[in-house]
Amino acid sequence: MSTLQRTPFYQSHIDAGGKLVDFSGWELPIHYGSQIDEHEAVRTDAGMFDVSHMVITDVAGKESKAWLQKLLANDVAKLKTVGKALYSAMLNEEGGIIDDLIVYLMNEAETKYRIVSNAATRDKDLAQFNKVAAEFDVELTERPELAMLAVQGPQAVAKLKQAKPEWTETLDTIKPFVGADLTDIEGDNWFVARTGYTGEDGVEVILPGEQAQAFYSLLLENGIKPAGLGARDTLRMEAGMNLYGHDMDETTSPYECNMGWTLALKDERDFIGREALVNKRKQSKEDGTAMKQVGLLLETRGVLREGMTVTINQGTDNEQTGTITSGTFSPSLKQSIAIARVPATLSDEDSVQVDLRGKGKFVDLRVLKLPFVRNGQKQFD
Template identity: 55%
Template sequence: MSTKRTPFYQKHLTAGGKMVDFAGWEMPIHYGSQLQEHKQVRSDAGVFDVSHMTILDLKGTDSKAYLQHLLANDVAKLTSSGKALYSCMLNNSAGIVDDLIVYYIDEMFYRIVVNAGTREKDIAWMQQQLQGYQATLTERSDLAMLAVQGPNARTKVFSLMPAHELAIAEPLKPFTGAFIGDWFIARTGYTGEDGFELMFPATQAEKVWDAILAAGIAPIGLGARDTLRLEAGMNLYGTDMDETTSPLVSGLGWTIAWEPNSRDFIGRKALEAEKAAGVQHKFVGLVLEDKGVLRSHMKVHCEGGEGEITSGTFSPTLGLAIAMARVPASCGEHCQVDIRGKLHRAKVVKPNFVRHGKSVLA
């Protein structure tokens, strides 16, 4: 199957993007220096092409009831238009089908953004669960999507807006979005920095890209996106969790809305059974205390047994090797990581390392 291209493909080439296959899409891994791009987002502002993500609009009288059954988190928490909710979508055994963001527009309209690599299975699963509900799910393949992130991101985006648009965008609180004509602008992201995710007609893609770059916002590739999200302690689907892991062993227990007890969401019974039996593993952050770099699939040796790194990298912001790992629930404050046959000391921390450009390590 041939790889797909976003509406920004030619712009990536013009900007010097090194293109790679990512989830069936030709995407830029970097534009010359992944390290420089990482620092650009932490210190100023960068733009990511995220048009490979799947945007779905759910409309109908049963939209809310459907999502309350489909998702582990509860959309009933959403009462103001544009408010966003992060949730896992589980299978019957509490494995994670995908993680997603859902935006509440009104009681009969929700916008959902799911991952690129899970598009086909997600849509098939969601359509299957939709049977019996008065609602329709529509893929918005007519839309492009950009994320502008960094401490100066909002100010630089505001510089491109006329007064009537600014009046809508400027008051937006974190994790909230709003429609501006046929655009949807949301104060969300995947970097641990402030900024916006912009969804707009794909026909405007090249014009928008040029304007954003002209405002002093640099293009950023998938390489820096990964180190930024790892520093921020944000899970990557297929790496840190999948259909074989539950939210309880993926650091995502906070996304489960157990109340009200009457809400019978998919996977609830399996989660309750897992909880009652005693959760065997926990999801932690690791900071390497010796020299080296932490990578995914490296074995972690704890007092309570063996675990595994799910994501690892060298943190440009901290100047340290960091990782996220799934380890035995009894694992203490220190462990050892097997790096090429040698054991290296690591400190066990919360899986969150950097927020708004600053270390959150104790």
């Protein structure tokens, strides 16, 4: 029997009353008593999530930029200033998504970068990193000794400034999707970035593991509420953000999961999966098999669940189907929501339904453009 891994915040979770579960081989809190309260704290005030299970990989070498331009579907040449972040898919040769990740530019010479990728895909990510790196002068260093804490919500930055007044100038300076080295303030291996997975303002802090519990306690003292995996999932769903292994995987094209905007295709850069991606996109449009991602809202009672079949124009000659890739009850909307993959031809005139209980009783769904909620506000009428 394999032993679950623990993050540097493990004791902090125990002390805060966290209910710990197995998440991709890590012992992490699902909640601290009330998932709904934790969700609401992030939407209206400030909450914090342990994301130390994420994989941090530092990249160095004179061909670091070229390696990343080969590896990723988005182009790190877009990173013009130190600390700037880029969201990208990493594709396989068939144009499917191995993982989605964030890469930061760490020096002006463009010889140092930092990648933050998903825990559940660690082994295959690192295998792909190293496979492609064999052709480049680049050195990859995984950083398991570092901890990572997401501090999210409309009051997150204000409360972080209260806890760490010496960070005020830095926090006032960094814009969304930009990070800053805190070495001069905190010592080695402290980094803060205006990123997150909730649809709210906030930051993600990378820090030495041995200083994690003290930092957690300080944030608790300044009114930042612990939040678990349950709230993280409902928050990201309301924000229309994908979860790897659910809304996308190695069989999914970025075009099928609302990630087409991350593809840098304007020049001739030869990244892995490009040719297959472009060819499949063209073919699917021609043969009518193209899919797209939408949001679904259930305006009656019930809960939409992953794996449910979405039926379009049920009972007609034009009947088609799609699939719910993530579904939940939305604490902010007090209704059930879902992220779904449906035929790209779906229009406003089409009826969309789901058989909630598998008994042939179809319920109407409302199709919405994602996100459902952003910065605490409902994004539809």
